[in-house]
Amino acid sequence: xKRRTMLAGAAALAVSPVVxxxxxxxxxxxxxxxxxxxTGANNDEMDRIGRDFNAxxxxxxxxxxxxxxxxxxxxxxxxxxxxxxxxxLVQVFEVGTxxxxxxxxxxxxxWQLQQETGAKIDPAAYLPAVRGYYSLADGRMAxxxxxxxxxxxxxxxxxxxxxxxxxSKPPETWQQFVVAVRALKEKWASKSQDLMASTSSxxxxxxxxxxGAIHNVPYATKANGFDGLDTELKINAPAFVKQxxxxxxxxxxxxxxxxxxxxxxxxVFRTGNAAIGFGSSADRGNIARDAKFRWAAAVLPYxxxxxxxxxxxxxxxxxxWIMTAPNRTPAEYKAVASLLEFIGxxxxxxxxxxxxxxxxxxxxxxxLSKQQGFxxxxxxxxxxxxxxxxxxxxxxxxxxxxxRLPEIxxxxxxxxxxxxxxxxxxxxxxxxxxxxxxxxLRAFEKSVKG
Amino acid sequence: xxxxxxxxxxxxxxxxxxxxxxxxVVFFLWPAGQAIWSSATRADPFGIRTEFVGLDNLTDLFAxxxxxxxxxxxxxxxxxxxxLAVSAAMALAVTADREIRFRGFYRIMxxxxxxxxxxxxxVLWILLLHPQIGLIGRWLxxxxxxxxxxxxxxxxxxxxxxxxxxxxxxxxxxxxLAGLQxxxxxxxxxxxxxxxKGFYRFRTxxxxxxxxxxxxxxxxxxxxxxxxxxxxxxxxxxxxxxxATETLVVKVYRDGMVNQDVGSSSAQSVVLMVGVIVxxxxxxxxxxxxxxxx
Numbered sequence: 001x002k003r004r005t006m007l008a009g010a011a012a013l014a015v016s017p018v019v020x021x022x023x024x025x026x027x028x029x030x031x032x033x034x035x036x037x038x039t040g041a042n043n044d045e046m047d048r049i050g051r052d053f054n055a056x057x058x059x060x061x062x063x064x065x066x067x068x069x070x071x072x073x074x075x076x077x078x079x080x081x082x083x084x085x086x087x088x089l090v091q092v093f094e095v096g097t098x099x100x101x102x103x104x105x106x107x108x109x110x111w112q113l114q115q116e117t118g119a120k121i122d123p124a125a126y127l128p129a130v131r132g133y134y135s136l137a138d139g140r141m142a143x144x145x146x147x148x149x150x151x152x153x154x155x156x157x158x159x160x161x162x163x164x165x166x167x168s169k170p171p172e173t174w175q176q177f178v179v180a181v182r183a184l185k186e187k188w189a190s191k192s193q194d195l196m197a198s199t200s201s202x203x204x205x206x207x208x209x210x211x212g213a214i215h216n217v218p219y220a221t222k223a224n225g226f227d228g229l230d231t232e233l234k235i236n237a238p239a240f241v242k243q244x245x246x247x248x249x250x251x252x253x254x255x256x257x258x259x260x261x262x263x264x265x266x267x268v269f270r271t272g273n274a275a276i277g278f279g280s281s282a283d284r285g286n287i288a289r290d291a292k293f294r295w296a297a298a299v300l301p302y303x304x305x306x307x308x309x310x311x312x313x314x315x316x317x318x319x320x321w322i323m324t325a326p327n328r329t330p331a332e333y334k335a336v337a338s339l340l341e342f343i344g345x346x347x348x349x350x351x352x353x354x355x356x357x358x359x360x361x362x363x364x365x366x367x368l369s370k371q372q373g374f375x376x377x378x379x380x381x382x383x384x385x386x387x388x389x390x391x392x393x394x395x396x397x398x399x400x401x402x403x404r405l406p407e408i409x410x411x412x413x414x415x416x417x418x419x420x421x422x423x424x425x426x427x428x429x430x431x432x433x434x435x436x437x438x439x440x441l442r443a444f445e446k447s448v449k450g
Numbered sequence: 451x452x453x454x455x456x457x458x459x460x461x462x463x464x465x466x467x468x469x470x471x472x473x474x475v476v477f478f479l480w481p482a483g484q485a486i487w488s489s490a491t492r493a494d495p496f497g498i499r500t501e502f503v504g505l506d507n508l509t510d511l512f513a514x515x516x517x518x519x520x521x522x523x524x525x526x527x528x529x530x531x532x533x534l535a536v537s538a539a540m541a542l543a544v545t546a547d548r549e550i551r552f553r554g555f556y557r558i559m560x561x562x563x564x565x566x567x568x569x570x571x572x573v574l575w576i577l578l579l580h581p582q583i584g585l586i587g588r589w590l591x592x593x594x595x596x597x598x599x600x601x602x603x604x605x606x607x608x609x610x611x612x613x614x615x616x617x618x619x620x621x622x623x624x625x626x627l628a629g630l631q632x633x634x635x636x637x638x639x640x641x642x643x644x645x646x647k648g649f650y651r652f653r654t655x656x657x658x659x660x661x662x663x664x665x666x667x668x669x670x671x672x673x674x675x676x677x678x679x680x681x682x683x684x685x686x687x688x689x690x691x692x693x694a695t696e697t698l699v700v701k702v703y704r705d706g707m708v709n710q711d712v713g714s715s716s717a718q719s720v721v722l723m724v725g726v727i728v729x730x731x732x733x734x735x736x737x738x739x740x741x742x743x744x
Contacts, residue, residue, distance in 0.1 A: 071708050078495050078710065099495060099710065106496045193591050194582055258601050261690065273582065407709040417691035420601050436516075443711065447494040 029061040030335040033087035036064060037073040037318070041285055042147070045355045053342050060335035070096070070318065071406065077323065081106045086323040088336050091146060093318045094133060095405040098225065100321050101142060102403060102448040108322040108333070110340070111140040116330075119337035121344055129312050129388040130361045132398030134319045137226045143319040144340050145361040147352075149282035150313045150384045151206035153301065157294035159275035163187040170276075170298035174246060177276075177301045181255035184275040196257040198250070200278035201265045202316070203258075203416060204409040206300065207278070208235060210313040211243050213397035215306045220441075225401035229445040233408070233437045236430035239306055245426035248419055258420055261413045280316060281384035284357035297383040299390065311391035314399050317358060350374075359384045403444030408437045482723065489717040495710035507717035516693065517701075517718075524676065524697040527611065531675035534615040536667055539622030544652065546623075547630045557627070564620035568681025575613040576686060599687065603694030606687050610695050613686060614679040621674075622667050629663035630656065662737065669733040673726065698722055 038046050043066055050064040067073040070093035077090040092100055100107055113119055123131055123141050127148075134143045157167040163183040171177040177198075184197040200206055212219040217239045225231040234240075250256035257274075259265035269277025270290040278300070287295060302310035320343075322336055342348060349365030352358065354374055360366040366385055369375065375382045391397070402408060412433050419429040457463045489507055493500040511517045546557055563571070581587045581598040590597035599606040633656060641655045657664075680699045683689065689696035689704065696704075698718065706715030 075707055075710070082497050102494060103496050104498050106498065193588075260600055261688070268582075404709060404711075407711075410704070410708075414690065414692045417601060417603075417694075421603060421691070423692070440709075443492075447492055447499070449499075 030059060030329075030331050032060050032062045032089070032332070032335050032339060034062060034064045034089040034091070034320070034339075035067045035073055035077060035087045036091040037067060037070045037093070038091070038147070039066070042282075042356050042358075045352060048355070049343065049348070049352070052348075053339055056342060057338060060338065062339060074099070078106075081323060081325070084326045086325045088323060088328075088332055089320050089339070090323055091318045092143070092321050094148075094316050094399070095409065097134060097143070097319070098401055098403040098405055098444070101136075101401070102444070106324060108324055109136075109140070109142040110144055110322070111136075111142070113322055113333060113337055113340075117334050117337040120341055125344070125362045125364060127359070127361060127363060127366075127385075127388060128393045129398065130315055130359075132393060133315055137223070143321045144343065146318055146320050146343065147282070147356065147358040148315040148317040148361050148388075149280045149358050150315050150387050151202060151210055151278055151300055152281045152297040152383055152387060153299070154269050154277045154279055154283070154287065155296050155298055156269070156272060156275045156277075157296055159184060159188045159293075163275070167294070167296070170296070171301055172299075173304040174243075174301045175304050178246070178250065178255070181250065181276065182253070185253075185255045188275055194273050196259075196268070196274050197255045198276040198278075199257050199259045199265050199268050199274045201263045201283075202278070202280065203247075203261075204412050205314070205316055207243060207247065208240060208412065209400060210300055211240065213312060213314045213399075214300060214302050214310045215239055216311050216394050216396045217306075218396050219400055220402060223395040223401075224399065225403075226395070226398070229403070229441075229448060231402065231441060233434045233441070235412075235437075236427070236434045239303075241426045241430050242303070242306075244416070244419070244429060247416075248426055251420055258417070261410075281359065281387075282317065282357050284381065297380050299383060299387045309391060311397045312389060312393055313387045314397065315359075315388065357381075359388060402441060403448065404440050407440050408433075411436045411440070485716045485719050485723070488712055489720045490713075492713045495712070497712075503713070507713045508720070511714065511717055511721070520693065520696055520698060520701055523693075523695075527607070527614075527679075527695075527697055528672050528675040530611045531615045531618070531679070532668055532671040534611065535618040535671055536622055536664065538615065539619045539626050539667075540664075542619070543623050543626035543630055544656070546627055560623050561620045563617055564624075566617065568617065568678065569685045571613055571617050572682045572685030575609060575616075579609055599691075601691050603691055606691055606695050610679070610683050610686055613682050614675060617682065618671055618674055622671065625663055625667055626660065629660045633659050665736060666733070669729060672729060676722070676725070 034046075034050075036043075036046050046064045046066075050062045053060075053062050065087075067076050070091075073090065074092055074096050077086060077092075080086045086106070108116075110121060114121060121141065121144075123135065123139065126145055129150075130145045130148050131141065134145055135141050153170060155167075155170050160167040160170075163180075164187060165180055165183060171180045181197040189195040189197045209219060211217075212224075212235075217237060218224060218234050220231045220233050220235075222228040222231040247256060251258060259268050259274075263280065263283075265274075265277065266279050266283055266286070268274045269279060270283075270287050272291065272293050281297065284297070300313055320340070322333075343352075344362065346362060346364035346368045349360050349362045350368040350372065353360040353365060353369060360369055366382075415424070415429045415433050415436075418424055419426065424432070490502060490504055491500050492503045492506070542560055546553060546560070550556070566574075576584065578584050579587045579597070579599065581591055581600070587597050596602075597605060599609045637655065637659070638651075641651050646654060676697070677699055679697070680703060683695055683697060683700055684703070687695045689700045699722070702715050702718045702722065705711045705718065709715075
């Protein structure tokens, strides 16, 4: 009812922390503010970047501020921009990319910044699967890659052994997967009501978006939305319906259990209650800390009946967007440019990767980590990179460019949950997802075109 | 008897009324006006391109069968919460009104849940009913009842109704207890002398005398269920599974704050506002008539 007031209030809240550190900043230095959504160890890492950047140069003073969850951070940034008080940089999750690209004068894209300030940022230095997600169709970079991850299949090796499976050979295809979880159910999960053969975080990202990429099947028309706002979902195509049917069948059989939306299922694997848990590679740190069993990561399975040459998976995570404000000075953009150059250094990228469990976003950062022997000390830490660089990046595997994608993901969760309750079959589920999702895409198209 | 204060000038009365008027304008009329305006527009999240679309947002809403479902679901939810919260509080109040040991302690314990934040109440219920870590949830699964509110819409609805009603029982309890205590002892004594017992006495003597309080509570509880339960529902199910627990406020929040669709979210707020106005009008009509007739 009080939407505008809520916005104004949010803006007021959003703005207040900017004012306080501003008073502390030293005279003569350009003040930079970066809003982010990182928690725990990842939050510490943002603080480290702030400290190291401030120590490395003297022209600017960077302040990193935690603003809540990804959606909260985006909402706060929007409200702040409306109030003319946006921070210079904001971390936006990958599915908010479409929204940010439609933000017109509210943001300055990386290529524009380069034109104005001459910042040295080379798109070719970035992993193609990462770069593609945050670039325009013609290859110009729109935002700065920061934290990227990709879904992997976490395996409880103790459970594999109990079930008589080879722990060194996790299922590579969905055909093998379906057989493996049956064994896991009978010989391991049946021991207690708490145990389950498999579960999945991020059903939308891990089981559908990446599934399309791996099998080179379009998720939406117009090159997954990269070539135009008039894109339409294609997820009621046979390949996707087959995957949904497989999940539903496994749920019925008791070899797969749905344990919630987004990343809420993560703890199920960590606590040892699931033999296989699909989840983000960025959960590695938490698993290493909590798991009281032997574990390993594997690349997502592919359907051997659909392809023999599986492709790369799609990234998740977030990137940094440069925001405008009425009183922004050229010196501030200059400072932003130097920060982006700083973050893009191979040494910084490698450090961030090794501290957080996100993948290195640059090829040089990956090479450096190899040279430093990081993967020998942490076997399997490069599974995500292998997953992102498998095969060749095609128009169907470089990512999704859909407006209001979080809303579309939510629709898919809702309809999938209805299917799990037996209210509709796989084909009906995906048909409804397409119909409802397209309404959202048209609304976004109208709102952006004006 | 009618009481009326006569002011000699107009300055003082205006000065006395002004603060209240200012509050109403700043905190109600202005934002409500903004909501009505933005419900007639279509804008991108950043508000860069705002287009006047008249009643499009409203007609889109009611053309959407999913929205109509949400309206019906909200009504069912509100009625269930209200009936459950008022009747549970009534049972507790009647019991607490008797001469029992530790009456003071018992009453204070009953009032506590009211002081708990919605999100905390939600966590308490999750800890009880979660299929894997919840005390009752685990037990239910252990005895062979497949309890999992994450994939069972009916169970999810049951859980949010329970959690929401539980939080409101205390509030109702205070009012009903006060209502019971204001009933003259002589009336109750007389009924007892005439041989009215137990539930019969409650139904024919206490309940009719309590009706104004009950009616007031019903309106307050309906408004509570419609608006204040957002925190509880969002923390327990976020509207899922499917749309099984998505009430109108949950949808307003999701569309406005998460999906950044300001126009549609405002239109939904306007629909809610109309609902509250109708409820309030009803309350004034009935309560006004009762006190006027007494």
